[in-house]
Amino acid sequence: DAGVIQSPRHEVTEMGQEVTLRCKPISGHDYLFWYRQTMMRGLELLIYFNNNVPIDDSGMPEDRFSAKMPNASFSTLKIQPSEPRDSAVYFCASRFGTGPNTQYFGPGTRLTVL
Amino acid sequence: AQSVSQHNHHVILSEAASLELGCNYSYGGTVNLFWYVQYPGQHLQLLLKYFSGDPLVKGIKGFEAEFIKSKFSFNLRKPSVQWSDTAEYFCAVNGASNTGKLNFGQGTTLQVKP
Numbered sequence: 001d002a003g004v005i006q007s008p009r010h011e012v013t014e015m016g017q018e019v020t021l022r023c024k025p026i027s028g029h030d031y032l033f034w035y036r037q038t039m040m041r042g043l044e045l046l047i048y049f050n051n052n053v054p055i056d057d058s059g060m061p062e063d064r065f066s067a068k069m070p071n072a073s074f075s076t077l078k079i080q081p082s083e084p085r086d087s088a089v090y091f092c093a094s095r096f097g098t099g100p101n102t103q104y105f106g107p108g109t110r111l112t113v114l
Numbered sequence: 115a116q117s118v119s120q121h122n123h124h125v126i127l128s129e130a131a132s133l134e135l136g137c138n139y140s141y142g143g144t145v146n147l148f149w150y151v152q153y154p155g156q157h158l159q160l161l162l163k164y165f166s167g168d169p170l171v172k173g174i175k176g177f178e179a180e181f182i183k184s185k186f187s188f189n190l191r192k193p194s195v196q197w198s199d200t201a202e203y204f205c206a207v208n209g210a211s212n213t214g215k216l217n218f219g220q221g222t223t224l225q226v227k228p
Binding site: 050 | 206
């Protein structure tokens with residue numbers, strides 16, 4: 001399996017622009033997670049889905065952030081409009097079931113908002 | 115609610131020194147415990163995990179962790195660190211009555227001096 005796939009790997013945009021990050025989970029995994037990592041705040045869970053349904057979005061910073069999972073093999077995280085403080089590495093992760101099953105992380109998207 | 119605490123935020127060691135990173139969690143039921151490692155510029159990868167049986171768990175690269183239920187702890191150890199162990203280490207917990215979400219600690223940055 002190719003693992004969790006994220007695109008793009010790097011994104012540089014200007015303040016006010018819309019940014020869309022993409023994630024393809026590992027086939028068969030029914031949980032998908034979006035995280036944000038910064039030096040100041042560390043690793044933060046933004047939102048997660050189970051069977052394509054958002055379960056907990058309490059970590060989404062504000063209305064500028066939205067996430068969708070239209071099917072089991074694809075999810076997007078959108079920021080509109082983007083701001084410089086959104087600059088971070090965004091990780092997608094997926095997992096099959098609960099309990100001791102391992103959660104696998106994607107390579108991340110490094111977002112820079114100028 | 116489950117929470118995970120990593121007491122050491124930044125650890126600096128010389129090569130060949132022994133390592134112990136603390137992890138405590140707050141959850142009274144059955145738990146599954148994980149240690150993840152994030153090498154510089156990379157994504158989080160599973161180091162080891164515990165879900166049942168022998169409380170001393172062996173992981174990759176010579177790491178091990180001991181689950182002590184009475185202390186709600188899952189400390190990570192390595193007898194002799196190498197420069198290549200320089201990374202950030204995250205402890206994570208998933209309770210039995212969980213929602214599929216891993217609760218991560220804030221991470222410990224390990225710097226190994228050659």
